[in-house]
Each structure stands twice: as structure tokens, then as C-alpha cells.
Amino acid sequence: xxxxxxxxxxxxxxxxxxxxxxxxxxxxxxxxxxxxxxxxxxxxxxxxxxxxxxxxxxxxxxxxxxxxxxxxxxxxxxxxxxxxxxxxxxxxxxxxxxxxxxxxxxxxxxxxxxxxxxxxxxxxxxxxxxxxxxxxxxxxxxxxxxxxxxxxxxxxxxxxxxxxxxxxxxxxxxxxxxxxxxxxxxxxxxxxxxxxxxxxxxxxxxxxxxxxxxxxxxxxxxxxxxxxxxxxxxxxxxxxxxxxxxxxxxxxxxxxxxxxxxxxxxxxxxxxxxxxxxxxxxxxx
Amino acid sequence: xxxxxxxxxxxxxxxxxxxxxxxxxxxxxxxxxxxxxxxxxxxxxxxxxxxxxxxxxxxxxxxxxxxxxxxxxxxxxxxxxxxxxxxxxxxxxxxxxxxxxxxxxxxxxxxxxxxxxxxxxxxxxxxxxxxxxxxxxxxxxxxxxxxxxxxxxxxxxxxxxxxxxxxxxxxxxxxxxxxxxxxxxxxxxxxxxxxxxxxxxxxxxxxxxxxxxxxxxxxxxxxxxxxxxxxxxxxxxxxxxxxxxxxxxxxxxxxxxxxxxxxxxxxxxxxxxxxxxxxxxxxxxxxxxxxxxx
Ligand SMILES: Nc1ncnc2c1ncn2[C@@H]1O[C@H](COP(=O)(O)OP(=O)(O)O)[C@@H](O)[C@H]1O
Ligand SMILES: [Mg+2]
Numbered sequence: 001x002x003x004x005x006x007x008x009x010x011x012x013x014x015x016x017x018x019x020x021x022x023x024x025x026x027x028x029x030x031x032x033x034x035x036x037x038x039x040x041x042x043x044x045x046x047x048x049x050x051x052x053x054x055x056x057x058x059x060x061x062x063x064x065x066x067x068x069x070x071x072x073x074x075x076x077x078x079x080x081x082x083x084x085x086x087x088x089x090x091x092x093x094x095x096x097x098x099x100x101x102x103x104x105x106x107x108x109x110x111x112x113x114x115x116x117x118x119x120x121x122x123x124x125x126x127x128x129x130x131x132x133x134x135x136x137x138x139x140x141x142x143x144x145x146x147x148x149x150x151x152x153x154x155x156x157x158x159x160x161x162x163x164x165x166x167x168x169x170x171x172x173x174x175x176x177x178x179x180x181x182x183x184x185x186x187x188x189x190x191x192x193x194x195x196x197x198x199x200x201x202x203x204x205x206x207x208x209x210x211x212x213x214x215x216x217x218x219x220x221x222x223x224x225x226x227x228x229x230x231x232x233x234x235x236x237x238x239x240x241x242x243x244x245x246x247x248x249x250x251x252x253x254x255x256x257x258x259x260x261x262x263x264x265x266x267x268x269x270x271x272x273x274x275x276x277x278x279x280x281x282x283x284x285x
Numbered sequence: 286x287x288x289x290x291x292x293x294x295x296x297x298x299x300x301x302x303x304x305x306x307x308x309x310x311x312x313x314x315x316x317x318x319x320x321x322x323x324x325x326x327x328x329x330x331x332x333x334x335x336x337x338x339x340x341x342x343x344x345x346x347x348x349x350x351x352x353x354x355x356x357x358x359x360x361x362x363x364x365x366x367x368x369x370x371x372x373x374x375x376x377x378x379x380x381x382x383x384x385x386x387x388x389x390x391x392x393x394x395x396x397x398x399x400x401x402x403x404x405x406x407x408x409x410x411x412x413x414x415x416x417x418x419x420x421x422x423x424x425x426x427x428x429x430x431x432x433x434x435x436x437x438x439x440x441x442x443x444x445x446x447x448x449x450x451x452x453x454x455x456x457x458x459x460x461x462x463x464x465x466x467x468x469x470x471x472x473x474x475x476x477x478x479x480x481x482x483x484x485x486x487x488x489x490x491x492x493x494x495x496x497x498x499x500x501x502x503x504x505x506x507x508x509x510x511x512x513x514x515x516x517x518x519x520x521x522x523x524x525x526x527x528x529x530x531x532x533x534x535x536x537x538x539x540x541x542x543x544x545x546x547x548x549x550x551x552x553x554x555x556x557x558x559x560x561x562x563x564x565x566x567x568x569x570x571x572x573x574x575x576x577x578x579x
Binding site: 169170171172174175176177178179180181182185186189190193194196270271272273276 | 374375376395396398400401402404405406407408409410411412413421422424425426429456457458476482
């Protein structure tokens with residue numbers, strides 16, 4: 001830095017920050033950016049189908065899919081509810097189970113060592129093939145779908161929560177030990193809060209995975225409801241609009257799920273540096 | 286250690302970034318609470334098991350610490366300073382000798398919350414505000430405590446003293462490294478324990494902040510009269526803070542020199558020009574030099 005030799009009154013103006021674009025302008029640009037991205041992608045799609053005269057059986061235009069959705073809102077709403085509920089139950093079950101298992105794993109080397117092979121096994125198996133098994137066990141109701149969704153979410157939840165519970169700050173841990181804090185106290189005051197960023201990051205991944213699980217469960221047949229079923233029927237009977245309509249609604253559910261979770265995360269993890277990114281966690285979607 | 290297969294979903298959680306330090310507010314009048322307790326370390330030896338062999342970490346350490354005394358441990362790294370501190374704090378077992386804290390074993394002292402600990406890093410809980418970080422230790426193991434923790438007004442006074450009066454409801458990530466370390470110090474004092482163990486609490490700070498922290502620590506300590514065992518790498522820090530400086534040597538860890546500091550209290554920055562201060566500095570440096578030369 002060079003020495004400031006300007007007289008006091010002049011210094012006042014000289015020290016002003018360099019001119020910047022107004023804050024609100026930059027902000028609205030940031031809000032528009034994701035929409036602009038979508039518009040570009042769908043625009044290219046629409047343009048491609050029209051210009052190259054692609055058969056609607058191969059690929060309908062996004063616009064025609066939206067028009068179709070507008071004509072059948074009740075149909076999609078009914079099936080979306082089914083899939084949503086299955087996915088949500090699967091998600092919740094996996095979350096609950098992984099919280100319990102990860103807590104035991106984090107507190108006992110024995111449980112950790114005993115669990116690891118099972119986890120590796122589950123992780124390495126394409127769990128989608130379990131869907132027919134669940135179908136045989138639980139029939140044609142909602143349970144097989146819920147379970148497939150749960151199996152999809154279980155591993156990421158457990159591994160992340162376990163990692164989070166184990167990655168305690170050694171100084172803070174020693175500090176609590178220096179006053180003989182109990183395990184329970186250390187869990188609630190240190191381990192669990194410190195694991196939340198890990199849990200949320202798994203939570204976001206699992207929004208998509210739970211939907212995939214529920215849809216796969218529905219697609220394996222026997223089901224008369226849900227967006228997985230409507231998509232499959234659409235494919236078999238060449239109802240291309242219905243196939244693409246199901247895909248769009250599923251995508252929409254995924255996006256809304258992720259946005260909701262991001263909103264919760266922004267509040268709960270306000271203390272964490274991951275939330276200091278411009279626009280908060282929603283920006284990293 | 287077994288390798289854990291967790292890479293696929295592993296998440297990097299970035300740590301809050303430390304910043305520069307700040308100047309502290311002047312001290313407010315003392316609320317005299319003299320609660321120091323004696324610490325006695327007699328013939329303490331400790332070995333670590335490393336694979337198939339043993340590492341002789343401490344060799345017959347003999348130190349008697351008076352109630353309210355400020356003792357510094359200084360020595361080359363790896364000489365067992367942290368180990369000795371952990372032994373006194375009941376965080377590590379030891380093989381030979383006896384340690385008592387106010388007549389109790391370290392484990393009893395820990396269970397009855399007689400020991401305040403300041404780790405090398407501030408180790409603040411990121412989700413708690415400054416105020417709630419300071420009261421953390423009072424919240425756990427409530428039944429064990431035999432000394433009451435500081436009350437709310439006393440804690441506020443301490444936070445004011447270290448210049449954090451305007452940051453009570455801030456989160457750690459909003460504080461500089463020096464401010465975080467001040468919270469850590471207040472947290473240590475807020476427990477109300479008679480013996481405080483500090484493991485290089487200022488080592489991560491820049492030189493200017495570090496210099497300020499010395500006098501802040503003295504200020505907090507002089508109004509309460511805790512017994513303090515303070516680990517440091519810095520000779521000036523050890524001399525200006527302490528009643529006694531113990532120089533340790535490595536392999537095995539042992540005390541080779543004890544320097545009683547004759548400077549009057551309260552200490553101030555002016556004493557850094559005092560001939561006695563300089564003499565103590567030389568003497569400690571010489572002892573350390575002999576240790577390192579070997
Ligand atoms: N948990 C441990 N297991 C094995 N060796 C240890 C352990 N902790 C410390 N040591 C060893 O004991 C010696 C003293 O360590 P430490 O007390 O941390 O030194 P200092 O704090 O003086 O730098 C070092 O050689 C270190 O490697
Ligand atoms: Mg050390």
C-alpha cells in the first residue's frame with residue numbers, strides 16, 4: 001500500500017470502495033440464473049425435435065408434455081401421492097434405522113467391525129434386484145416399494161451419520177472428558193450436533209434415491225398405482241405422453257423435495273461454514 | 286486400524302477459518318475469589334505402548350505445586366509436556382508414582398470437576414454462541430461438581446474483560462482466531478475449578494495477538510488465584526506469566542531445571558525491560574539449550 005498523503009476531507013472520498021453493481025441487481029441475476037439454465041436446455045430440446053422432425057413416439061417436445069400434464073392433473077396427482085408416500089416412508093425408515101445403527105457403531109469398535117462387512121455387501125450389491133424378493137415376501141401392497149426405497153437410502157445415511165459421529169473434534173472431546181461428562185452427555189452435546197452436516201448431505205442424496213427406490217418397486221410389476229407404474233404402462237402401451245408425463249412429475253417431486261430439505265438445512269446448519277456459500281445450500285443443488 | 290469403506294459418501298466438512306486478533310478492553314475491578322488448590326506429583330513415570338515396544342514418556346517427575354501457583358512447563362516438542370498435563374488431569378493412566386490434586390487422585394478430581402482444561406486449539410462448539418460455549422462445562426456432570434461454576438454475571442464480567450462483551454451471541458465462525466482463544470480461556474475459568482491445565486493455548490496465534498493474550502490471561506488469573514499449569518514453547522511467555530518455570534528434557538521426559546521467577550505481581554509489559562526478567566530469560570534459555578544440545 002502506498003502512503004495516503006491526501007488532506008483529510010479529500011481522503012473521505014478517496015477511501016470510498018470502488019463502484020460496484022447494486023446488490024439487488026446481482027441478487028436478482030443470481031435468482032434468474034437457474035431458470036435461465038432450464039430454459040436453455042428445454043429450448044434446445046424443443047428446437048431439436050421440431051427442426052429434425054423427430055417422431056413424438058421417440059421424443060415428444062417438452063411443451064407438448066407440459067400441455068399433456070395440464071390436461072390430466074388429477075391423474076398425476078393421484079399417482080404422485082402414492083409414490084411420494086412410499087418414498088417418504090422408505091426415507092424415514094432408513095433415516096431412523098441408520099441413526100440407531102450408526103450410534104451403536106460409533107460407540108463400539110466391536111459393533112463397528114461387525115457392521116462393516118454387511119455394509120460393504122449392501123453397498124456392492126445393486127439393491128434394485130431385491131425388489132422381486134420383497135414382492136414375494138410382502139405381496140403387492142405398498143410395503144415392498146417402501147422397503148426398496150429404504151434399502152436405497154440406508155447405506156448413505158448410515159455411512160455418513162457414522163462418519164459424522166466419529167469425526168468429533170479431539171480437543172472438544174478431551175475437554176468434555178476432563179470434567180467426566182457421561183457418554184450420553186458427550187453424544188448430545190458434541191457427537192450428534194457435529195454429525196448434522198454429514199447427515200444433511202446424505203439426506204439430500206437420499207431424496208433422489210428414495211424416489212428411485214419407490215419407482216423401481218412399482219415397476220417390478222404387480223402394482224396398479226404410482227408414477228413408476230404409470231411410466232411402465234405408458235411404455236408398454238405406447239402412451240408416450242404418459243411415460244414422459246410421469247418422468248416430469250417425478251423430476252418435479254425430486255426438485256421440490258431437495259428445495260424443502262435445503263430450506264431446513266439452511267436453518268439448522270446456520271452455524272456451519274457450508275452455509276456461508278453465496279445463496280446458501282440451495283445454490284449447491 | 287482397519288480401513289473403512291466409506292469413501293463413496295464421505296463428506297468434507299470445512300473448518301471455520303481463523304483470522305487475526307484484536308485488542309482487548311481494559312480490566313474491570315477484581316471479584317476476589319481465591320480458590321487455588323495444591324497439586325502434588327511424586328515420582329511419576331509413564332510408558333506408552335507403541336506396537337511391541339514401550340516408549341518411556343515420563344521419568345520420575347517430582348513437582349509440588351502450591352495453591353494458587355502459576356507453573357509453566359517448557360521443553361522441546363515430544364518431551365512429554367502434554368502427557369504430564371493429561372496425567373495430572375486424569376485423562377491418561379500412569380504406571381508409577383502418585384499424583385494428587387487437592388489430596389484427590391486425578392480420576393477423582395476429574396469426576397468432581399476440580400480441573401479446568403484449555404486445549405491447544407480453542408475447540409469451540411460451532412453451533413453454540415460465545416455465551417453458551419462458555420457455560421458448556423457447567424452443563425455436564427452437574428452432580429459431580431464440588432465447586433460451583435461462575436454465575437452469569439461473573440461470566441459476563443470475564444467476557445467483558447477479554448473484550449468479547451459485544452460478541453455474546455455470535456457463533457464461533459464469526460470470530461477471529463484470537464477471539465476464539467479468548468472464549469476458550471473464559472470457558473476454562475468459568476468452570477470455577479481450582480486447578481487449570483493449559484496445553485499451549487496460544488501456539489496457533491500470531492505473535493502480536495499472542496503477546497496480548499499473555500496479559501489477558503494474567504488479568505483473569507490474578508483476580509481469582511487459581512493454580513495453573515501452563516505448557517508453552519515460548520521462553521518470554523513462560524517467564525512473564527509464571528511463578529516457576531520447569532524446563533523439561535526429552536527421552537525420557539523429565540524435569541531438568543526449575544527457575545523461580547522473582548518478578549513482582551501484578552506483572553506488566555514494562556517488566557519485559559527489567560534486568561531480572563532478562564536474567565531469567567537467559568537462565569531458562571541456557572537450560573533449554575543444554576537440553577536440545579544433548
Ligand atoms: N497416545 C500416545 N501413544 C503413544 N505415544 C504417545 C502418545 N501420546 C504421546 N506419545 C509420545 O510421548 C512423547 C511425549 O508426547 P507429548 O506429551 O505429546 O509431548 P509434548 O507435548 O511435550 O510435545 C512423544 O514421543 C509422543 O510421540
Ligand atoms: Mg504437546
